[in-house]
Amino acid sequence: MVEQRELRVSQMTWEADGVVSLCLTRIESDDPLPPWEPGAHIDIYVPDGTTRQYSLCGDPDDRSCWKIAVLLEPKGRGGSAFVHDQLRVGDRLLVTRPKNHFVLEDAPHHALIAGGIGITPMMAMAERLARDGRPFHLTYGGRAAASMAFRRRLAALGDRVSFLAEDTDGRPDLEAILRELPDGGLVYVCGPVGLLRAVEKAAEAVHGLDQDVIRFELFSRTGVEPREPVTVDSDTYELVLAKSGHTLRLTPESNILEVALALGVEVENDCRDGICGSCTTQIVSGTVDHRDLVLTKKEQAAMDTMMICVSRPTCPRLELNL
Ligand code: FES
Known part of the structure; x- marks a missing residue:
């Protein structure tokens, strides 16, 4: 179950041409907001019920407010236009808890x-x-x-x-x-x-x-060159969801995330476009045509994990840790 909360837009600041920042605070209490680490994002719900992901860009030590910044994208799907044209200080916004797929790892530089x-x-x-x-x-x-x-x-x-x-x-x-x-x-x-x-x-x-x-x-697949999917020999394959105990016969083009959700299997997901990493799923056995923009080439070659929102099997039987 996705954890949601309603927050109040307590401040809007014009940060640069086409960029506005929002401070989101609790509505009825001064309790600290959940903690987050650099690289984290939240999803905000826009009026059509879909979500948009925005990185948190404030101070993680300031638990009174979550800050995001939104670039107006005239050719976007409408999320940034909603924020720029409709949202105002005092309005309420439904958001998810912070998630982090862009963790700051230890390194000498x-x-x-x-x-x-x-x-x-x-x-x-x-x-x-x-x-x-x-x-x-x-x-x-x-x-x-x-x-x-x-x-x-x-x-x-x-x-x-x-x-x-x-x-x-x-x-x-x-x-x-x-x-x-x-x-x-x-x-x-x-x-x-x-x-x-x-x-x-x-x-x-x-x-x-x-x-x-x-x-x-x-932030988006805009500019990603389309590429030919890997061709597979068979019209169908067997998908095994090991933890939930489902075995199905599907076509390679079936969307595994949608299939899993329809079966009631809980899988985190945000973008459904292979760019956010939230639906990362462990591969127990089998091979896939990776179509995501999350895993490095090395990680893709290892065949340990896949983004089930976009990637597809290239084998007769794919077993996932779901
Ligand atoms: S839902 Fe974002 S990568 Fe799959």
Whole structure:
């Protein structure tokens, strides 16, 4: 059961061109909100009953308010337009508890790379690393300075942050960032898929094929090149849900998440688009065509886990730990 709560919009702040931040607070008590860690997001329910995911970008130690920032996307599905055009201070908003699929792992150095509104989880990460005295550098790129939110807040981190407005400063030198990464260092990327692909290419150029140094979060599949699915020999396959005791015969194109939910099997899910990681499911046996944007190439090749909202079997029998 998804844990939901209604919160009040206590503050709305214009942060940059097209970006507004919201502070969400409890309605009838001063009890602290549930804790969260940098990289976490909440889902907000929009009027059509669907959800949108937004990274928490406030101070995790401030339990009185959850802060998110929303970029107006005129070609989006309507969630950002609802926030910008309809939502006002004092309104109530139904939200889920924080979830975190973009955890800040231990490393001797973190290279944080944010594109546009992808700054939101990175800001909380950078501030946490700074507070703990751990080495990091945040490279923050945007189309133009006026579109880059939270510049003043980030300026407090001094020369550990580089601001690059594309129209005046050009794009970040990703290969240089990768070259300077010490052994064991990690690269965190959040932004459009083009930025992720560019970081992967730079990692490949500098570190060979090993892209295991990259951790990323995407906000949408926009810009993801469609690719041909892997063809399978058979029209049907056997799906075994080991924990719940279901065995079914399905076509490879059946959506496993929808099938599991229809059977009453509880599976966390948010995006249903292979980008959030919430439906990660352990593979007991079998192979799949990974269509997600969550797992690294190495993780996909290991065939230990899959995103059941988008990925499909390539074997006659797939057994999952569900
Ligand atoms: S629901 Fe988001 S990856 Fe499956």
